[in-house]
Amino acid sequence: MSTRLAALLFLGGLALVFSPTVHGEVPLSRTERVLWTTCTITLCDHPSEGALASCFDRLHEIERRMGTGVPGSEVEAINAAAGKQAVPVSDDLFFLTGKALSVARLSGGLFDLTVGPLIEAWRMNRDSPDIPPKKQIVGALALIDWHDVVRDEKAKTIFLERPSMRLDLGGFIKGYAADETVRIFSGYGVTSALIDLGGNIFAMGTSPSGSPWKIGIQSPDQARGVFLAIVQVTGGSVVTAGVYEHYFVKKGRRYHHIMDIRSGFPVENGLLSVTVIADTSTYADAFDTALLVIGKTHVLRLAEKLGLNVVMVDDHHRVWVTPGTKRILTITDPTYSYAN
Numbered sequence: 001m002s003t004r005l006a007a008l009l010f011l012g013g014l015a016l017v018f019s020p021t022v023h024g025e026v027p028l029s030r031t032e033r034v035l036w037t038t039c040t041i042t043l044c045d046h047p048s049e050g051a052l053a054s055c056f057d058r059l060h061e062i063e064r065r066m067g068t069g070v071p072g073s074e075v076e077a078i079n080a081a082a083g084k085q086a087v088p089v090s091d092d093l094f095f096l097t098g099k100a101l102s103v104a105r106l107s108g109g110l111f112d113l114t115v116g117p118l119i120e121a122w123r124m125n126r127d128s129p130d131i132p133p134k135k136q137i138v139g140a141l142a143l144i145d146w147h148d149v150v151r152d153e154k155a156k157t158i159f160l161e162r163p164s165m166r167l168d169l170g171g172f173i174k175g176y177a178a179d180e181t182v183r184i185f186s187g188y189g190v191t192s193a194l195i196d197l198g199g200n201i202f203a204m205g206t207s208p209s210g211s212p213w214k215i216g217i218q219s220p221d222q223a224r225g226v227f228l229a230i231v232q233v234t235g236g237s238v239v240t241a242g243v244y245e246h247y248f249v250k251k252g253r254r255y256h257h258i259m260d261i262r263s264g265f266p267v268e269n270g271l272l273s274v275t276v277i278a279d280t281s282t283y284a285d286a287f288d289t290a291l292l293v294i295g296k297t298h299v300l301r302l303a304e305k306l307g308l309n310v311v312m313v314d315d316h317h318r319v320w321v322t323p324g325t326k327r328i329l330t331i332t333d334p335t336y337s338y339a340n
Contacts, residue, residue, distance in 0.1 A: 027208065028052065034059045035174055036067075037198025041181065044192035044208045051188040055181045059197075062177050066093055068116065068168050069125055075167050079116065083163030086152060094156050096172055096282075097149065103286045104146040106302065111290035112261055116166025117143040121264075124257045125170075129248045131255065137264035144261050174200040175285025178237060182281075202237045202281050212328075219333055220244045220272035220313055228313065228333040237281035241288035242273035258292055269295035270314045277309035277328070284308070296320050300340075314339070 028047035031040040034056065041055055067073045078087045089097075100113040117140035119125060121132040132140070148161040160167070174197045181195050182202055192205040194213070203213035212234045216227035220242055231238060243266070246257040260267040274292040278284040287308060291299045296312050303310040303322045311329060312320040318339035319331060331337065 030056065032056050032059075035063050035177055035197060037174075039198060040196045042194045042196075043185070043190055044194070044205075046188055046190045048188055048190075051185060051190065054188075055184050058180050058184060059177050062092065062173060062180065065090055066096065066169055066173055068119075068166075068170060075169060078158050078160060079166045082160035082165040086150070086155070086157035086159035088155065088157050091156070092176075094151065094158070096169060096176055097151060097158055097167070099176075099282055100169060100172055100286065101146055101149060101151075103283070103290055106306070107290040107294060109146060110261065110293045111171065111286065112144055112146045113167055113169060113172075114144050114146055114149060114160070114165055115259060115261060116168035117141075117164065118259050118261065118264060119168055119170075120166065122255075122257075122259070124246070124259075129255070131250060141261065141264050171289045172282060172286050174198065175237070175239060175281040175283070178202040178281035178285075200237075200239050200281060200285060203233045203235065205235055216332075217275050217311060217313075218242065218244075218273070219336075226333075228336045229311065229319065229329055229331045231275070231277060231311070231330075232328045233277060236277055236279055237284040238275065238277050239281060239284040239288045240273055240275040241292045243267075243292075244272065258289060260293060267293050269293075270316075271296060271312055272315055273313045274299070275311040276303075277311075277325070278307075 027042050027044050029040060029042040030052045031038060039059060041052060043051060064070060065074050068075050070076060074089045074093050081087050103111050104113060121136045121140040123129045143162065143165050148165060150159040150161060178195050178197050178200055182204060185193055195202040201215060207213045212232040214230050214232055215238050217229045217231060217240060219226045219228040241258060243256040243258060247254050256266045258267050271292050274288045276284040276288045291303065291310060299310060299312060300322055309325045310322045311325060317336045319336050320339045321329060
């Protein structure tokens with residue numbers, strides 16, 4: 001459903017508010033449930049129902065094509081054929097697996113697109129997650145190795161070399177979908193828009209007032225909508241991975257969804273969230289998770305090498321940032337302070 005709005009508030013791991021002055025035009029917004037979350041897209045210039053419809057059609061296509069656990073998806077076809085045969089795939093999935101393998105290499109394998117067996121063991125994509133038996137964790141870890149993903153450039157096929165291996169591209173899909181939305185909008189002449197795919201945000205151009213978009217970063221230990229900092233963005237993506245988003249509690253201990261493939265358990269390194277600000281959302285969406293797993297010891301060096309603006313929050317309320325990030329970031333919660 002599309003609506004014309006005077007002001008908008010987006011809540012999630014990230015959020016923003018903008019003023020109703022919109023280049024002489026009234027914003028046009030639409031919200032749908034897709035990509036396993038609530039997605040809201042707002043056009044601030046060149047408002048077009050056709051543009052919004054095209055974008056949401058594309059989001060649904062991406063979900064059907066690349067979703068883990070989606071019957072008939074290409075990812076599930078690859079998983080079913082693991083150890084047996086290569087599977088022809090679309091340009092979408094071939095491109096995305098290439099990017100995922102690149103991130104795996106840059107992260108030293110700590111981000112691995114074959115993490116599927118471990119996610120399945122913990123039942124993290126289901127309604128009843130639980131701690132797996134040690135034997136099951138060991139078995140799942142033995143199946144995780146990004147080197148065993150074979151891509152044939154000429155045939156456009158993907159092959160998992162060992163039976164029971166499973167791809168899981170959950171760390172990439174929303175970012176890719178956001179970049180595809182930007183591509184579609186650009187074809188309609190749109191220069192100012194806000195794309196919120198369940199907290200994965202891409203801000204096109206400037207805000208309706210002509211100033212940079214102001215996006216709030218969620219405080220990890222506060223209620224939804226309470227922010228520790230504001231980041232200013234002009235034409236870019238802001239994506240956060242946090243240990244507070246998806247978790248379950250057992251015997252008084254919290255288990256979150258971001259897995260450390262060295263231990264087979266949720267990562268524990270003192271980081272509560274990592275926010276990545278980048279020109280494209282595909283890499284931002286992957287690297288927020290990868291950097292959280294890597295930990296702050298190596299993050300700053302890797303992020304600087306990749307040209308990413310990064311904001312890390314640790315369990316002592318310290319905020320670590322890459323060089324240059326302070327110029328676009330304002331800490332608004334006095335209980336937090338810069339660590340570097």
